Amino acid sequence: MTVQFYSTLLEIPPQLKAQALREYRKYPRPQEGWQYLLNYLVAKTVVNWLREELGGKPSISDTPTWQFVNGVKISLEGINLVVLPDESIDRASLVIPREWVEHPDWVGDYFFAATVDIDREMVELWGFCDYSAIKQATIDYQDQNYILDRSKLSCDLNLWLSYRQFNIPLAPKVVNSVPQLAxxxxxxxxxxxxxxxxxxxxxxxxxxxxxxxxxxxxxxxxxxxxxQGQRVKSVTNLRDWWAGIFSSEWQEPALSYGYALRGEEEKITRLRQMMFTTEGETVQLYILVSLTKKSQQEVGVLFQLLAPPDQRLPILEVAIRDAEGNTVITTATQGNESLLKLRSFSCTSGDQFSLVLQYKNETITEEFTI
Amino acid sequence: MVVRHDIVSKFCSYACFAEGKFQRWVLKARLKAEFEKLLAQSEEKLGEVFWSLYWFKRWQERQERIAQAHLEAYLQEPCYWAAKTFLTHVEGSNYSLADCFQMAAMETVKVLQHFQPAVGQHLAKYAQYSFANLLRETFRCQGEVDICTDWALLRKISEKTLRAALSQHSTVTIESLVLCWKTFKQVYVPKPGNTRKLETPDAETLGSLVQIYNSRILTASLSLSRLRDGSTALLWLQKCATAVRQYLHPAVTSLNIPLTEEGGELQDQLPDPQQTEDLTEVLIQLEAYQEREWQKQELKNCLTTTIANLPQESQQILAGYYQHHWTQKQLSEKLQLSQPTINRRLQKARQTLLQSLVTWLQQTMNITPSADILKSSADLLEEWLDQYYGATL
Known part of the structure; x- marks a missing residue:
């Protein structure tokens, strides 16, 4: 480190702040909302800056832990930057959660300290280090963090930009593998x-x-x-269905609904009852899943929503999301239909997806794997 | 301020202030006697740069107290100029020149720790901009401390600062207070709005703080004090906040100690100075410095061309920052641009200059860029900009 304090100031655009606050409100627990808010603002602001400064396509990695762990990972041409939101005014040290150092999928090549000033709508990048600097950090096992003293950081982002320009090689990383759980x-x-x-x-x-x-x-x-207080069912393994294994909630349509289907060898259809209880009212409907074997590996999946006999479906927003959380199919009911047929899609073994139903302010997510 | 000219006063005298202003140089008899002995032994007349490198080497390699005393004396002037320039451009400061000088002088060791003679840096010039940077950073932090409520302050400090602020307490007290503070940070979450004006935590928050703290002490390695109730927690936290405030923002009066009083202590602590057996390394560093002096013109041509090719506005920003010592906030008001825009343009200009400098080192000096070369180049550039835009020294 030099005795220099050339932090880089980045503006948080008002529309980004507004969007961040909308996301923040989704979290009923203040700790998680606040953590998510900080991570969200830092990720988006820094990615915009990188895009402007360096061109290329920086991308923000995984988001499902933004409310739990401080820091976001941004990938840029194979380099992983871990940007760590920081609220301290003394800037005495950089606190790096152990996840960012010890998990092979998380580990960063560079670590950036970013002060988030929501009041003044600014993010200030005030220091950075590379992976090799972590050796000089101390570990706080109470809070599971690495603490790196400010004197071990570079406080001038221009240096980092110059590393790239003059092709300074990355510090090698040594990270133990982390075992999978049953x-x-x-x-x-x-x-x-x-x-x-x-x-x-x-x-x-x-x-x-x-x-x-x-x-x-x-x-x-x-x-x-x-x-977040949402109802989530456990994952349904559709592969088991070919072996004749069904959990109790997935019923044969003919038995539970009187919905007769033409028997087909290469097709399985099951149905499950769902219920929304929101604002004191209860709304029922059925999800019908049909699987069609297309080849040894490929399976066609069709979702249909059914209203109880002689009733109409409520006004629903419906989406199918892939493993990365991207919406692949989206549709909605109008309130006057008794059946909604979603576009069918193909899956191969190992694929994961979820069906998300939203009625008023209640969301039900059903997870599937095949 | 009277500039010191002879080599003995440069390395053996300390500034004396009266009523917040510089009064005179006070020569330390013991330092002077030892230094004169050394001067008598050396055959050729060696200048300021040589002696700064010489004492630095002894300080760095042997941590000799006498070497530090000579360096502290030598760095009194850059420290004074940094404080003076800083005060001229800071608005509404309650500090006198002596206060600022003292605050900067306290950072002398930090400045020395980062000095790199191997790249041909000039200690006094390097120290002056380092002192100026440290003062800016200290004031930025103090400005924040002033506007934060206790509860906002506690959320906005690092554990390192808290521990330093509490250092006069017993280990059990420190660990209990730190754990209480950690738990506070866990349970007391601000809402977007004014994060500097956070209010006293409510009874519910304090209740869960007490509960979590008391369960966490069960697994702590030390036997820590239990929290009786929410109001005790409140007292503990206020104790932390007060300590942090005092630590980060010492009262002005405590700084008004005449600097010359240090002299008495120094007399007793000084060991007999030892002649450094091998001066080769110092002479090599001196050569590096002189060689760089020689290359200075070439470097100047390279960098002035780069500056001339920068957009007009960036040139204005560089001049405002390095020549007039305006803060980024002042620049933003003068040029009618937002502070982040000023910051980005200043950074961009420095980056362009750094690239020119490193390319020049590559082409003329055959130096392959590495992380360390880039770091020292950034320092070199800073020193160069400071001089180019006419800092007083």
Missing amino acids: STRVNNLTDRLALTSIISPRLAIPFSDWLSLLHERRALERLGLLR
Whole structure:
């Protein structure tokens, strides 16, 4: 470090702040909302800056832990930047959650300290270091953080920009692999962490378990929704259906609904009852899933929503999302139909997706894997 | 201020202030005697740069107190000029020149720690802009401390600062207060709005603070004090806030200690100075410095061309910042541009200059850029800009 303080000031555009506050309000727990807000503002502001400054296509990695862990990862041409929101005014040290150093999928090549000043609508990048500097950090096992003294940081972002220009090689990273957890353990941990009494999930279980849980994107998303007070069902494995294994809630249409289907060998259809209870009213409907074997690997999936006999479907927003959380199909009911047929799509073994139904302010998410 | 000319006063005298203003130089007899002995032993007449490198080497390699004393004496002038320039451009400061000087002088060791003679830096010039930077940073931080309520302040400080502020307490007290503060940060979350004016935590927040704290002490390695109730938690936190405020923003009166009083202590602590057996390294560094002096003209041509090719506005910003020592806020008012815009243009201009400098080093000096070369180039550039725009020294 030099005795220089050339921080880089970035403006938070008003529309970005407004969007961030809308996201913030989705979190009933203030700690999670605040953490998400800081991560969101930093990620978007820094990506915009990188795009302007360097061109290229910087991208923000995974978001399902933004409300739990401080920091966001931005990838730029194969380099991982971990930007860490910081509220301190003394700027005495950079606090790096252990996840960003010890998890192979998370580890950063560079770590940036970013003061977020929501009042003044500014993000200030005031220091950075590369992976090799972490060796000089101390570890706080109480809060599971690496603490790097300010004197070990470079305080001039121009240096970082010049590293790129003069092709300064990246410091090599040595990160141990993090074992995967059995699916029952993943479900148990997720259910445990969803408890309202837990303030910080990352500190509530052994840290090695938490690191392993970070492999499980679906589980983290489920945890996020559970902690937001949303109802989330466990994952339905559609592959089991070909082996004749069905969990009790998935019924044969003919039995539970009187909905007779033409028998086909290469097709399976099951139906499940759903219920929204919102603002004191209860609304019922059925989800009908039809699987068609297209080839050894490929399966066609068709979702239909059915109203109870002689009733209409409520006004719903319906979406199918892929494993990355991208919406692949979206539609809505008008309130006058008794059946809504979604566009069918093809999946191959290992694919994951979810069906998201929103009625008024209540959301139901159904997870599937094939 | 009277500038010191002879080599003995430069390395052996300290500034004395009266009523907040510079009064005179006070020569330290012991330092003078030892230094004169050393001067008598050396055959050729060696100048200021040599002796600054010589004492720096002894300070760095042997942590000798006498070397630090000579360097502190030598750096009194850059420290004075940094404080004076800073005060001329800061608005509404309650500090006198002596206060600012003292605040900067306290950072001398930090400045020395980052000095890199190997790249041909001039200690006094490097120190002057380093002192100026440290003063700016100290005042930025103090400005924030002033406008934060206790609760906002507690959310906006680092553990390192809190521990330093509490350092006079017993270990158990420090650990109990730090854990209480950590728990506070966990349970007390601001709402978007005015994050500097946070209010006293409510009973519910304090209740969960007490509960979480008391469960966390069970797993702590030390046996820490239990929190009785919310109002005790409130007292503990206020104690932290007060300590942090005092630490980050010492009262002006405590700084008004005449600097010459240090002399008495120094007399007793000084070990006998030892002649450095091997002066080769110092002479090599001196050569590096002189060689750089020689290359200065070429470097100047390269950098002045780069400056001339910068957009007019960027040139104005550079001049405002390095020549007039305007803050980025003042620049933003004068040029009618937002502060982030000023910051970005200043950074961009410095980046362009740094690239020219490194390319010049590559082409003329055959130096392959590395992370370290870039770091020292950034320092070199800073020193150059400071001089080019006519800093007083």
